[in-house]
Amino acid sequence: MTYKVSHALEILEQTPKTLQSLLSNLSEDWVYCNEGGETWSAFDVVGHLIHCENTDWIPRLNIILSDAEHKTFEPFDRFAQFENSKGKTLKYLLEEFQQLRAKNLEYLKSLQLSDNELSLKGNHPELGEVSVKELLATWVTHDLGHIAQISRVMAKQYKSEVGPWVKYISILNK
């Protein structure tokens, strides 16, 4: 599928609602469980998505669209949520995410990016040259990847409870 802002918006707009549906009525056992070690819980993932809204997608888009001489992105902090989410409830984080996302999509829509603007380039500190289109398409896949991750983290809590079905439920073996 070729990237189109209008198509991408369909996914980006549903994510806060999907996370609310998936997580709002769960007890803490589901919300704070992870895949062991340093892996992330649903709570951690929502905090990470908030940090992306604040520092990744739109700020990086603005760097590319700016008149700056060197359009190099700030490195992204993958661990910011551990400090930022401290003392907050999941309910609070879900609302914070919803508000930031709504504001960012309003802004994206207001830009009415042309095909020419979608092909403008910036510099990712590790990946090198990337385009607006690639940045915005990544935003979509990143949302969906984290919805899948949260589903997997929760499913795995029952890995030892499903008996012989473990070999049929492929998410338990990822």
Place this chain on the structure above:
Amino acid sequence: MTYKVSHALEILEQTPKTLQSLLSNLSEDWVYCNEGGETWSAFDVVGHLIHCENTDWIPRLNIILSDAEHKTFEPFDRFAQFENSKGKTLKYLLEEFQQLRAKNLEYLKSLQLSDNELSLKGNHPELGEVSVKELLATWVTHDLGHIAQISRVMAKQYKSEVGPWVKYISILNK
């Protein structure tokens, strides 16, 4: 996490709402796309979940709880949705799934299964002996697995659009 009906219900109850949030406002490009070949689209997955509500979880539970001499499950038809979903809209399927799930969870709650009942056994045509607890825990992981699958199927549509980010978005490489 040890299986508990009350905990499991938290996940099973959210699934229809999560699918509605994830899929209700998407254009057909997202709803009918798949991962190539014989793989399933979001539309196919929702049809499959409906078939499970009708023929898998509760019917198999009832076989185990029955007085039948041979408690062997009917083989599950993994392709039933291709016929059953024909001519239906995704909106119709999502509502059908929501109603079936609500009815099945009402029934499950009404049983108030004891620990003893959770350990009763039936025979899976391929896996052999399985318990009520294993069947019901599988129901939960099956829901979450298919939410993750739908997310992956849609994310992959942009695999060639994200440029060098493809190596950071692990869902694109599964």
